[in-house]
Amino acid sequence: MYMPFRLSSSPPLPPFGSYQMSQVATSRAAGATGSQAELPRTLPLVRVMAMPADANPNGDIFGGWLLAQMDLAGGSLATQRARGRCATVAVDGMVFHEPVFVGDEVSCYGELIRTGRTSMTVRIEAWRRHLPSDETRKVTEAIFTYVAIGEDRRPRALPPAI
Secondary structure, three states, X not given: OOOOOEEOOOOOOOOOOOOXXXXXXXXXXXXXXXXXXXXXXXXXXEEEEOOHHHEOOOOEEOHHHHHHHHHHHHHHHHHHHHOOOEEEEEEEEXXXXXXXXXOOXXXXXXXXXXXXXXXXXXXXXXXXXXXXXXXXXXXXXXXXXXXXEOOOOOEOOOOOOO
């Protein structure tokens, strides 16, 4: 059965950028960027167009908007694993490598890298694609921590993994 993202509870995992790419994606990325950028092999958890309302007067997308998209992606993965409501409790190590511009397609990829009794740690990468050139570049990455919560908004134990 194909899963659009990975659910794993066995740390440690390789660092960012250790994903494998398909042959088509490899040749396109190498031709477009000339770098060793490697797209994740999974489908994105979030894919959205960067719009003028998300940018400063110079056309650069606000970092907070990008952080919000990444949080939505990670929250989706955490909610699936928790089979219910989750809350974001931490974001670690976010570094912006490149700007995102109005008109770029932004895709957020993620994987569950660790689970605790009530918490989940999710790695999220954000990539931008410049539509006219089809150039794809990783723009940022971060580690998000989520906690499964019950209807009382208090932490609850994660259900067993399926």
